[in-house]
Amino acid sequence: MSADREANVLKEQFIPDTIFLFVAKGTIQTYDGNKKSIFRTGDAIIAQKNRLAKYELPDEKDAFEPIVFCFDEDFLREFKAKHNIQPNGSLIGDSFVKLPKNKFINSFITSIKPYHKGIMELEKEFETVKYEELLLILLKVNPELADSLFDFRKPGKIDLEAFMNKHYAFNVSNERFATLTGRSLSAFKRDFKTIFNDTPSHWLVKKRLEEAHFLINKEGRKPKDFYLELGFESLSHFSVAYKNKFGYAPSRQADK
Structure with missing residues (x-):
C-alpha cells in the first residue's frame, strides 16, 4: 500500500447509525479491531451502529461504487411501532454483517435505479417507502437483525x-x-x-x-x-x- 492511501482511510472511525451498504462496483476492506474483511461487487453488508471501524478503498478513481442507506433512530422507532416488531434481545457480535445473496436484495437494488441520485440520496418522494421496503427485506433475509436494528439503549458499561x-x-x-x-x-x-x-x-x-x-x-x-x-x-x-x-x-x- 502506498503512502498516499491516507485519502482512502476513514479518519472518523465511529459508526453512529446502522448502515446498509451494497457494493455496486469494486471492493472495500474493513477492520473493526478484531478482524479484516473484504467485500466485493454484489455483496450486501450491514454496518452496526455504535461500533469503531476502519475501511480502505482502492487507489484507482471510480473503482468503487457503493449504494448506502443510513437508518437513523427516529426512523427505526417509527418502523418498530408501525410493524409491532418485538426483538429477542440477542445482539449480533460482528460490526459488519455480510448478508446472504438473494433475489430480494438484488431486485430492490434494481428497483431504486430510477430514483437513485447518489450514494445516499433518493428522489425525496420515494425515500420513505424505499427505506421501509429495504428494512422489510432485511428482516426477511436475516430476522436476527431485528435485535440490533431496534436496540435503542446506550452502550452499557463493559470491560x-x-x-x-x-x-x-x-x-x-x-x-x-x-x-x-x-x-x-x-x-x-x-x-x-x-x-x-x-x-x-x-x-x-x-x-x-x-x-x-x-x-x-x-x-x-x-x-x-x-x-x-x-x-x-x-x-x-x-x-x-x-x-x-x-x-x-x-x-x-x-x-x-
Whole structure:
C-alpha cells in the first residue's frame, strides 16, 4: 500500500447509525479491531451502529461504487411501532454483517435505479417507502437483525481493559472511548488510571509504538504500510514518536 492511501482511510472511525451498504462496483476492506474483511461487487453488508471501524478503498478513481442507506433512530422507532416488531434481545457480535445473496436484495437494488441520485440520496418522494421496503427485506433475509436494528439503549458499561486492548489503534477521542465503554469521561479516565496506571493518551501512543516495533522487527513491515492502521495521523508524526521512544528512526531497522 502506498503512502498516499491516507485519502482512502476513514479518519472518523465511529459508526453512529446502522448502515446498509451494497457494493455496486469494486471492493472495500474493513477492520473493526478484531478482524479484516473484504467485500466485493454484489455483496450486501450491514454496518452496526455504535461500533469503531476502519475501511480502505482502492487507489484507482471510480473503482468503487457503493449504494448506502443510513437508518437513523427516529426512523427505526417509527418502523418498530408501525410493524409491532418485538426483538429477542440477542445482539449480533460482528460490526459488519455480510448478508446472504438473494433475489430480494438484488431486485430492490434494481428497483431504486430510477430514483437513485447518489450514494445516499433518493428522489425525496420515494425515500420513505424505499427505506421501509429495504428494512422489510432485511428482516426477511436475516430476522436476527431485528435485535440490533431496534436496540435503542446506550452502550452499557463493559470491560475497559479488553475493549482498549482491542481498539487501541483507532484514532478517536477519549469522549468516544468513554461513551462506547458505558462511562462518563471522568469515570473513563478514573477507571483507565486504575487498570493501566497511565493516562489514556500516553498509554495509546505507547501501545501503538510497541506494536509498530513488533511489525518492523519481527514481521519486516515498512512503517509507510501500517502507520495509519495504528492510528497515527502522518508518517512524520509516527517517525518522531518512534525515535523518541526507541532512540532511533524506524527506517533504520526497517531498511536492514
